[in-house]
Amino acid sequence: MEYQHLLYQVDKHIAYITINRASALNALNQQTLTELEATLLEAKKDHDVKGIIITGAGEKAFVAGADIKEFVDLSEAEAKLLSQKGHYIFTELIEQSPKPVIAAINGFALGGGLELALACHMRFASANAKLGLPEVSLGLLPGYGGTQRLTQLVGRGRALQMILTADLISAEEGLRIGLINEVLDAADLMNRVEEVLERIFSRSGTAVTAAIDAVNASNEQTRDGYQVEINHFAELFVTRDFKEGVDAFLTKRKPNF
Numbered sequence: 001m002e003y004q005h006l007l008y009q010v011d012k013h014i015a016y017i018t019i020n021r022a023s024a025l026n027a028l029n030q031q032t033l034t035e036l037e038a039t040l041l042e043a044k045k046d047h048d049v050k051g052i053i054i055t056g057a058g059e060k061a062f063v064a065g066a067d068i069k070e071f072v073d074l075s076e077a078e079a080k081l082l083s084q085k086g087h088y089i090f091t092e093l094i095e096q097s098p099k100p101v102i103a104a105i106n107g108f109a110l111g112g113g114l115e116l117a118l119a120c121h122m123r124f125a126s127a128n129a130k131l132g133l134p135e136v137s138l139g140l141l142p143g144y145g146g147t148q149r150l151t152q153l154v155g156r157g158r159a160l161q162m163i164l165t166a167d168l169i170s171a172e173e174g175l176r177i178g179l180i181n182e183v184l185d186a187a188d189l190m191n192r193v194e195e196v197l198e199r200i201f202s203r204s205g206t207a208v209t210a211a212i213d214a215v216n217a218s219n220e221q222t223r224d225g226y227q228v229e230i231n232h233f234a235e236l237f238v239t240r241d242f243k244e245g246v247d248a249f250l251t252k253r254k255p256n257f
């Protein structure tokens with residue numbers, strides 16, 4: 001199948017999904033999300049595929065977030081559908097994938113891009129990578145699971161610092177706080193991720209799938225924080241701050257909240 005914004009390739013039991021929209025720093029527009037869903041389903045049903053690597057094309061960005069240009073005229077109801085679509089893909093097709101999924105973070109992983117990496121089972125980053133959830137600078141909050149998964153990974157205090165300040169952190173800092181598994185020179189990133197997957201492939205596939213499911217079960221909660229996030233994400237689309245934040249980004253100026 002041909003994809004407009006993704007490269008998909010299978011080699012030595014690994015499915016490589018490369019987000020390929022360099023002109024927008026690989027931002028996830030709706031078409032890219034749809035294609036991501038299709039490739040993940042393709043990898044899932046392909047018996048030759050035992051593991052998946054998600055990365056970004058080029059040297060500058062993994063994924064710089066959801067596509068802010070598509071946000072401009074979204075209603076609250078449309079924003080909710082968009083957030084739900086992201087949640088479905090990130091939770092059911094990535095986090096709950098029976099085959100291991102690793103993010104190879106080769107540059108900026110921001111907003112929905114960091115959320116994509118957070119949904120993966122592991123995150124390996126090149127030394128030049130920058131990580132962050134800048135949504136509050138747009139009058140939004142993370143809408144693809146970031147408020148839940150970042151908190152689970154690094155704890156409430158560090159998650160809130162990243163989310164409320166919108167500041168970016170380095171790959172090394174990500175390693176220090178447990179967000180990143182390993183930091184590598186850019187030239188070594190893919191080799192190392194392949195090596196880790198090959199090591200996993202040498203183990204029992206049935207046991208690997210069971211272990212992924214058991215680890216995922218550790219995050220089950222009484223209140224559905226994901227639903228809370230979806231609702232707030234959609235509600236924020238009708239606020240003045242959101243209009244100001246997005247307009248400021250698009251016209252390349254500082255927002256006036």
Ligand code: CAA
Nearest residue numbers: 024025027064065066067068069110111112134142143144
């Ligand atoms: N959406 C749409 N376009 C984007 C984009 C995004 N998330 N990120 C970058 N681009 C575009 C820029 O608009 C620019 O396009 P033009 O040349 O047409 O102006 C192009 O990519 C290159 O970007 P910059 O010129 O801005 O590159 P830079 O090196 O100066 O800055 C950056 C890099 C710091 C990553 C900056 O692009 C940036 O801040 N991007 C936005 C990051 C962001 O806020 N992400 C969160 C999005 S909201 C979200 O993801 C919601 C959610 O949880 C679901």
